[in-house]
Amino acid sequence: MSAVAEPKKRIKEGFIGQKMIVLPPNIKKSITNNALIKGFYLTAIGYYPKAAYHDRERRTGSSEYILLYCIDGEGYVYLGGQDHVLKPNTFFIIPRNVAHRYKSSETNPWSIYWVHFSGLNSQLIYERSLENGQPVVQSVPYDSSRIKLYEQVYAVLEHSYHEKEMEIVNINLLSFISSLVYYKQTNPVDYDNDFVSNSIAYMKKHVSKKFEVMHLAKQQGISASHYLRLFKQKTGSSPINYFNLLKIQASCQYLYFTDRSIKEICSDLGFDDPYYFSRLFTKLIGMSPSKYRKTHKR
Numbered sequence: 001m002s003a004v005a006e007p008k009k010r011i012k013e014g015f016i017g018q019k020m021i022v023l024p025p026n027i028k029k030s031i032t033n034n035a036l037i038k039g040f041y042l043t044a045i046g047y048y049p050k051a052a053y054h055d056r057e058r059r060t061g062s063s064e065y066i067l068l069y070c071i072d073g074e075g076y077v078y079l080g081g082q083d084h085v086l087k088p089n090t091f092f093i094i095p096r097n098v099a100h101r102y103k104s105s106e107t108n109p110w111s112i113y114w115v116h117f118s119g120l121n122s123q124l125i126y127e128r129s130l131e132n133g134q135p136v137v138q139s140v141p142y143d144s145s146r147i148k149l150y151e152q153v154y155a156v157l158e159h160s161y162h163e164k165e166m167e168i169v170n171i172n173l174l175s176f177i178s179s180l181v182y183y184k185q186t187n188p189v190d191y192d193n194d195f196v197s198n199s200i201a202y203m204k205k206h207v208s209k210k211f212e213v214m215h216l217a218k219q220q221g222i223s224a225s226h227y228l229r230l231f232k233q234k235t236g237s238s239p240i241n242y243f244n245l246l247k248i249q250a251s252c253q254y255l256y257f258t259d260r261s262i263k264e265i266c267s268d269l270g271f272d273d274p275y276y277f278s279r280l281f282t283k284l285i286g287m288s289p290s291k292y293r294k295t296h297k298r
Contacts, residue, residue, distance in 0.1 A: 107286035
């Protein structure tokens with residue numbers, strides 16, 4: 001497991017606004033005797049909003065698979081010597097019985113939906129989330145109906161653990177996880193012509209420039225309205241907000257590795273107004289550029 005800087009404090013749970021349900025042992029046992037749902041079922045479920053200092057480590061792993069679905073902020077999963085970064089509209093499934101650690105960013109804490117799941121078919125679902133046999137962070141566009149499905153699962157669990165309720169809970173849970181794992185297969189049109197990935201590569205190559213949506217759409221040879229729809233659908237963000245995020249990420253590198261003034265960095269990245277840059281940086285990173293430089297230089 002990779003070495004990481006230790007946070008000031010580590011919290012497993014207990015966040016303001018959190019939701020969490022862990023099934024009692026007798027309920028889990030009854031599920032394993034239910035032919036309809038014993039193939040795939042949850043053992044615990046929750047939602048942690050703005051989970052500052054969230055940090056969980058299992059040195060011997062978990063007996064269940066763990067889905068982490070990030071909708072805001074940033075966090076990290078350390079697994080098998082690899083570091084995986086979760087950002088908004090990404091998910092990751094941690095395999096069972098493997099040592100791991102996951103934690104929220106200290107400067108931009110994540111908001112995550114999470115599920116522990118098991119069952120005879122759980123390994124097959126997990127394998128569908130792999131790329132070249134390896135667990136990876138997957139990106140999916142934000143979909144309000146997916147969140148509604150999760151809330152439906154949680155609401156039924158709060159109400160009852162009776163047999164029919166547990167059946168619909170786990171049937172809907174499979175739909176919820178499938179909407180993530182099988183997104184590419186159920187939305188093939190989004191991947192036929194990957195204008196968005198090409199546009200993001202173009203942004204990265206010209207991060208010092210200033211672009212408007214019309215220019216970015218024209219560069220991809222599509223209309224502005226079609227470009228906006230595709231970009232929002234795939235990333236959950238507008239093109240300009242995404243481009244600004246790339247600029248801020250680049251500015252972090254400048255602040256860390258160079259002695260350029262903040263005014264010079266603004267100019268290098270196409271910002272005319274240092275005050276706007278500072279506000280944007282603080283909003284996205286959680287601290288001012290000067291504080292970021294001072295903290296990380298130290």
